[in-house]
Amino acid sequence: MNPPSKILLVIIDGASDRPNEDGTTPLKKANTPNLDKLASLGINGIMDTIAPGIRPGSDTAHLSLLGYDPHKYYTGRGPFEAAGVGIEVKAGDVAFRANFATMDENGIVTDRRAGRIRETHEIAKSIQESVKLGGAELLFRESTGHRAAVVFRGDGLSANISSTDPNKEGKPVAVSAALDEGKEARKTAVLVNEFTVQVQEILREHPTNVKRISEGKHPANTLLLRGAGLVPHIPDVEEKYGVKGAVVAAAGLVIGIGRMCGMVHLPVEGATGGMDSNIAGKVERAGKALDDYDFVMLNIKGADEAGHDRNFENKTELLCKADAELAPLLDIDPENVVIVVTADHSTPISVGNHSADPVPIMMINRSVRTDRVREYNEFAAAEGGLCRIRGMDLMNIVMDLTDRAHKYGA
Ligand code: ZN
Ligand code: ZN
Numbered sequence: 001m002n003p004p005s006k007i008l009l010v011i012i013d014g015a016s017d018r019p020n021e022d023g024t025t026p027l028k029k030a031n032t033p034n035l036d037k038l039a040s041l042g043i044n045g046i047m048d049t050i051a052p053g054i055r056p057g058s059d060t061a062h063l064s065l066l067g068y069d070p071h072k073y074y075t076g077r078g079p080f081e082a083a084g085v086g087i088e089v090k091a092g093d094v095a096f097r098a099n100f101a102t103m104d105e106n107g108i109v110t111d112r113r114a115g116r117i118r119e120t121h122e123i124a125k126s127i128q129e130s131v132k133l134g135g136a137e138l139l140f141r142e143s144t145g146h147r148a149a150v151v152f153r154g155d156g157l158s159a160n161i162s163s164t165d166p167n168k169e170g171k172p173v174a175v176s177a178a179l180d181e182g183k184e185a186r187k188t189a190v191l192v193n194e195f196t197v198q199v200q201e202i203l204r205e206h207p208t209n210v211k212r213i214s215e216g217k218h219p220a221n222t223l224l225l226r227g228a229g230l231v232p233h234i235p236d237v238e239e240k241y242g243v244k245g246a247v248v249a250a251a252g253l254v255i256g257i258g259r260m261c262g263m264v265h266l267p268v269e270g271a272t273g274g275m276d277s278n279i280a281g282k283v284e285r286a287g288k289a290l291d292d293y294d295f296v297m298l299n300i301k302g303a304d305e306a307g308h309d310r311n312f313e314n315k316t317e318l319l320c321k322a323d324a325e326l327a328p329l330l331d332i333d334p335e336n337v338v339i340v341v342t343a344d345h346s347t348p349i350s351v352g353n354h355s356a357d358p359v360p361i362m363m364i365n366r367s368v369r370t371d372r373v374r375e376y377n378e379f380a381a382a383e384g385g386l387c388r389i390r391g392m393d394l395m396n397i398v399m400d401l402t403d404r405a406h407k408y409g410a
Helices: 033-041 058-065 077-084 121-130 183-204 207-214 237-241 252-260 279-289 303-308 312-325 327-331 391-401
Strands: 006-012 043-048 094-103 109-111 137-142 147-153 222-230 245-248 295-300 337-342 359-364 387-390
Touching: 006 058, 006 279, 006 391, 033 312, 033 327, 033 337, 033 359, 043 391, 058 252, 058 391, 077 094, 077 147, 077 222, 077 252, 094 183, 121 137, 121 183, 121 207, 147 183, 147 222, 183 222, 245 252, 245 279, 279 295, 279 312, 279 327, 303 312, 312 327, 337 391, 359 391, 387 391
Parallel strands: 006 295, 006 337, 043 387, 245 295
Antiparallel strands: 043 359, 094 109, 094 147, 094 222, 137 147, 337 359
């Protein structure tokens, strides 16, 4: 018997849409000969990435597409962001997203992004080295721009505490408070407040800030924490499916989800996640990774941003570009690989945010029952043989197609 097929899951972030006044969508409008060819070779359908009517976040949608019930495993954005910046989070840790911010001498936040500071590496190093907390270990790492991730590790921690981000300027840095009666929440809120005070002390005369002030820039003299989440125990893809997994993505959140599910992140130079991202490099990396991994998830950003910006033309253009860069998918042998192309959610131009409209999905492999669909878009996909599936069922379907599934019953 041949070894089981490899799996390539391509997620075009936020690709699908609602029809505009002309009854069309960016995906329908875009010239996508390669995706259309793939659609004609495969089986097509539409998918509710979480469930009908549930508007997915990119994080909850990706978890669901990997077969992890987000209701069970999604405990907040913090843990996935922390994993995304490379912190090796463990079950029981409490993780946060953080912003470097500027406050005045009275502790009033005057700039929630500290002048969109970028040079945070030295500051982050000082925080990691100098903060001393009673009762927990600190893991701190800078992310892109003014962002960072904070993890507390220790016994008896809780994520049920309030954030320190006042959410707007002109207000003081908030004091974290326990949101339940338990001693774990009280302990964690005390830790967060102690951490914040120590960080402010370290940042007050930090060389990076002295330099910024001398240049007339806003200093990064405080941190604002939010998105607290208790790191869940997530069985990795090897344990769950018996596959070695890898993720190719630019977005920290998607990288973090891949890592939390035991997948290896394969970096690609120039993969920014924006309209100018090196999509070709990502596609090439993902294709090559199939030599070493059983399962590769490739996330392509850009269409989602254009949807948030309500820019029909940009979204259409990004999808044309993505199609051209995805041409190498046609060279992959469908004997040995299951190719899945889909989106994590719709980001309609008319909404400017994610919606629950199902996304088009296609699967290309020797074992699929091909249908009559000849184009890749929301309308054509709905006519396909896969009909309407749930994101949580995707990996099971793929495991069956690749003969990895076990029989249920006798
Ligand atoms: Zn998304
Ligand atoms: Zn989005």
